[in-house]
Amino acid sequence: MPICIVDTEGTLIFYNEPAEAVLNQRFDETGDMKASEWTALFAVDDIDRNPVETEDWPLVQAYKHRRAVSQIVWLRCRDNAWRNISFTSFPLIGQNDHFLGALAIFWVV
Numbered sequence: 001m002p003i004c005i006v007d008t009e010g011t012l013i014f015y016n017e018p019a020e021a022v023l024n025q026r027f028d029e030t031g032d033m034k035a036s037e038w039t040a041l042f043a044v045d046d047i048d049r050n051p052v053e054t055e056d057w058p059l060v061q062a063y064k065h066r067r068a069v070s071q072i073v074w075l076r077c078r079d080n081a082w083r084n085i086s087f088t089s090f091p092l093i094g095q096n097d098h099f100l101g102a103l104a105i106f107w108v109v
Contacts, residue, residue: 005092006063007101010035022108024079035060043076062089063102072109084109 002019006012012033020026025041033041039060044052054060058069068090075085085106092100 002106004059004104004106005101006035006059006103008099010060010063012038013101019106022077022083022085022106024077024081041078045074045076045082047072047074049074058087058089059102059104062091062104066091066093066099066102 002022004015015027039054044057046052058071061069070088072086074082076082086109087106089104091102094100
């Protein structure tokens with residue numbers, strides 16, 4: 001199952017091999033990326049192919065608003081191919097409600 005994790009600053013700190021296949025880039029080639037970097041690499045459209053503002057992307061919503069979000073979107077990756085993706089994103093909360101970041105699980109529809 002493809003997953004991505006961002007830390008408390010919104011920095012993309014990990015994505016696994018299944019995510020590499022969908023995103024068309026290897027984590028060991030990119031390493032950690034600040035939010036401004038990883039959001040610039042992709043474009044997101046809603047199911048009707050209307051552009052989605054960055055702050056409304058599922059992982060960004062989970063990170064900024066600390067709430068779970070499920071959404072099907074069109075995602076343009078580095079290879080410029082559009083993929084229909086189902087995202088489930090949620091905040092990572094530790095002991096004593098300590099915010100740790102957010103995680104996205106996704107798959108091609």
